[in-house]
Amino acid sequence: MTPEPSPARRSARSHRAILDATFELAVRNGYPKLTIEAIAAAAGVGKPTIYRWWPSKGALALESINERMGTATDFPDTGDVVADLAGQIDNVVRLFNSDVGAVYRGVIAEAQGDPKVAAAVRETITEPRTRQCRARLDRAVAAGQLRADIPARLMVEQLYAPVYYRFLLGTEPLDGFDARATVERVLDGLRPRH
Structure with missing residues (x-):
């Protein structure tokens, strides 16, 4: 006789199935067409199971993309601030050009009309990476490579605004984005004046 799987294992399996179904459906059908009903059907769970763990489609989609970002958006520290920032921005651009970017764009659009989704985007995606x-x-x-009179948060905004x-606006394709040139131009105004 085969032992019954533990509730924790069933929960973990359901959790994984829901996240995978969310991402796959959002990529295949587009984020605006993503519904909790479709996710539940694809994952083989009931809607109450989904709502037990996530308050909304946006929160669920955020978790599904955040885990797929992995270490792609981490910040290296080789001592060369230009190379470190350019490499990190290149990783962000690659991510934005992938299926993760397509789903993320949909979540950001939803966040414009839903303060809870907007807060979740800040708490789970932008703020942790901004802190890094x-x-x-x-x-x-501290190493004297950048000016001390400009708040670091403003520097972050100047670096990532072009990306x-x-x-979000599609003014130019991200494919040809030159992260190193952008970092050099922004840092030119942020370097100490002697």
Whole structure:
């Protein structure tokens, strides 16, 4: 006789199936067409199971993409702030050009009309990565590579605004985005004046 799987294992399997179904359906059908009903059917669970773990489609989609980002958006520290930032921005651009980017764009669109989704985007995606970037910039300031009179948060915004502008507004394709040139131009204004 085969032992009954434990409830924890069943829960973990259901959790995984829901996240995978969410991502796959959002990629295949587009984020606006994603529904909790379709996710539940694809994952083989009931809607109450989904709502037990996630309050909304946006929260669920956020978790499904955040785990797929992995370490792609981490900040290296080789001592060369230009190379570190350019490499990290290149990773972000690659991510934005992938299926993760397509789903993320949909979540950001939803966040414009849903304060809870907007808060979740900030808490799970942007703020953790902003803190990492600020820490890297703070080290560059301490090493005398960047000016100390400009808040690190403003530096982050100056560095990433061109990426998000293209990503969200489609003004130019991200394929040809030159991260190194962008970092050099932004840092030119952030370097100490002697």
